[in-house]
Amino acid sequence: MRVGTTEREDAMRALGEHFAQGRLPMDEYEQRVGAAADAVTRGDLRELFTDLPAPHPPFLVPPTWAAPAPVAMPSYPQPYPPHMPAPYVEVYSHRSKVVAGLLQILVPFGAGRFYTGHYGIAVAQLLTCGGFGIWCLIDGVVLLVSGGLDAEGRRLRD
Structure with a gap:
């Protein structure tokens, strides 16, 4: 089968790689490139x-x-029937509910909410001085007792 310019250039490029790796001396490389041209x-x-x-x-x-077509494998019963969902695995946040609650109580200007990523609530608490401290105190106790969610919707870890 006849070759064109593209095939000749591909062959010269491959010979150049062999020359760069030291498989061909200079004179043999030049001879082979000339033959490829x-x-x-x-x-x-x-x-x-x-x-x-x-x-x-x-x-x-x-x-x-x-590869040959795959052989049909026998079907096995599913571990969970179709009407019964698979067990849910809850993903926890890397943030702690204890740290968030203590920040809310000890720094009553929305620091715990900044920590959890709820910036809207945090700015509101900052601008109202934490509802004169009462809002931040209650929010901190709620975070300590029941936890809460971070900004991505993941439960705060214990």
Whole structure:
């Protein structure tokens, strides 16, 4: 099969990689590049790579065959019936409810809400001085007792 400029350039590029890796001395590299430039068929280019390992030009690599079709596996019963959902695994936040609650109580300007990522509530508590301290105190006790969620909706860890 006849080759075109693209195949010749691919062969020269692959020879350049072999030269860069030290597999070809300078004079042999120049000889092979000249032969690649003068090549007419794929057979002419294939002769240049018979004693060299990969990489080879893409058109000289033999085609890969597709794997055979998979054999049908027997079906096994599912561990959970379709009407029964799989057990739910709750993902916890990396933030702590104890730290959030203590920040709310000890720094009554929305610090605990800044920590949990609820910036709207935190700014409101900051601007109202924490509802004169009462809002932050109650919010801190609620965070300590029942926890809460962070800004991504994950439960605060204990």
